[in-house]
Amino acid sequence: MQAHVRAGLIAFVLLSATGGFAAAQTTSPVSKSEQSQDLKPQNLTPTQKEAIFTAVRRSSLSITKPPSSLSVAIGAQVPASTQIYTLPDAVVADLPELRSFRFTIVNNTPLLIDPTLMRVVEIIR
Numbered sequence: 001m002q003a004h005v006r007a008g009l010i011a012f013v014l015l016s017a018t019g020g021f022a023a024a025q026t027t028s029p030v031s032k033s034e035q036s037q038d039l040k041p042q043n044l045t046p047t048q049k050e051a052i053f054t055a056v057r058r059s060s061l062s063i064t065k066p067p068s069s070l071s072v073a074i075g076a077q078v079p080a081s082t083q084i085y086t087l088p089d090a091v092v093a094d095l096p097e098l099r100s101f102r103f104t105i106v107n108n109t110p111l112l113i114d115p116t117l118m119r120v121v122e123i124i125r
Contacts, residue, residue: 044122048095053124055088056103056110063105071120072106078118 044052064083070076078084084102086092092099101121102113112122 044124049122049124051094052087052091052098052112053110055091056105056124059088061085066104066106070104070106070111072109072111072123074120074123076120078104078111078113078120080118082118084113084115 063085066082067079070078070082082104084104087098087101087103098112100115102115103110103124104113105111110124111120112124113119114121
């Protein structure tokens with residue numbers, strides 16, 4: 001429980017110190033050459049998911065709408081034509097184990113993507 005409170009406090013401090021997540025991030029599209037090794041699905045807590053959701057939604061990044069065929073389901077194949085993005089710096093600072101993951105947004109729902117397998121590994125709600 002203390003870890004959840006600590007993570008929330010760290011996110012609040014980072015948000016306050018930077019004037020917002022958008023000011024602190026350098027999110028950009030990711031090419032295939034930047035993709036990492038096979039990754040496993042994460043067991044994120046509700047607090048961690050909320051922090052990711054908030055950071056992604058507050059980002060100033062303009063998300064290219066993914067193909068309508070992209071399913072919002074863990075294990076769903078992400079079409080190669082889908083543009084995926086690095087997580088905001090504030091998320092990676094709090095959860096460095098997510099550094100290799102990417103995200104996209106489908107129907108206002110952020111999806112955590114394994115960029116090597118191009119599969120959905122987590123739904124951020």
